[in-house]
Amino acid sequence: MQTVQIKIITNRKRIKQLSDLTVEFFMEMINQVDQKMTELASGGKEIPQELAERKLFVDRYRRMGQARDLGIDPILHNAPLVMVFHSPPNPSTPKDDCVIAAQTVVLGSMTMGLGSCYIGLLTKAALDYPPLQEALDLPPGNTVHSVLVLGYPKLKFQKAVDRNPLTVQWEE
Ligand SMILES: Cc1cc2nc3c(=O)[nH]c(=O)nc-3n(C[C@H](O)[C@H](O)[C@H](O)COP(=O)(O)O)c2cc1C
DSSP, X not given: OOOOEEEEEOOHHHHXXXXXXXXXXXHHHHHHHHHHHHHHXXXXXXXXXXXXXXXXXXXXXXXXXXXXXXXXXXXXXTOSEEEEEEEOOOSSOXXXXXXXXXXXXXXXXXXXXXEEEEOHHHHHHHHHOHHHHHHHTOOTTOEEEEEEEEEOOSOOOSSOOOOOOOOOOOOO
């Protein structure tokens, strides 16, 4: 379908704006979860599974707000470049296409000595938070399916982290 589009942002102020709006989204989410939990508790009602699952992440999100208040960028990690992979809706596989494009950039950039990191937190906020959607200024109707930050890494890993064995079933 070839509908993948990429927005590349290098302006420091813009990167900070996107990071701040993402933190803001998660802070609002915490408030909503807290409010809902209090309402349910005071009404003696059972907490639905979805809300209980969200509550699991609340402490992590709270730390995000604390980091932001300390001047740390907990979302885009002060990266010098952000790539937003987005697409208009199409009846095929726009999300897969964006993720394949992003992973191709991950591998290609590695050969150029660059490091990268997926930023699922921004992808999530971009789906659900209108102020961030406005700030991203993508063509109307487009959806963000993947976000990467790139930069020259400060650290050099001496060895790979141990990984769980992959589950593979061979069929004869
Ligand atoms: C889909 C996806 C989304 C991610 N989102 C974030 C993110 O929002 N912020 C972040 O710092 N790292 C993010 N990461 C990076 C992970 O936190 C982790 O550093 C990375 O996956 C390497 O660890 P692994 O090899 O064990 O997966 C993401 C990774 C993936 C695969």
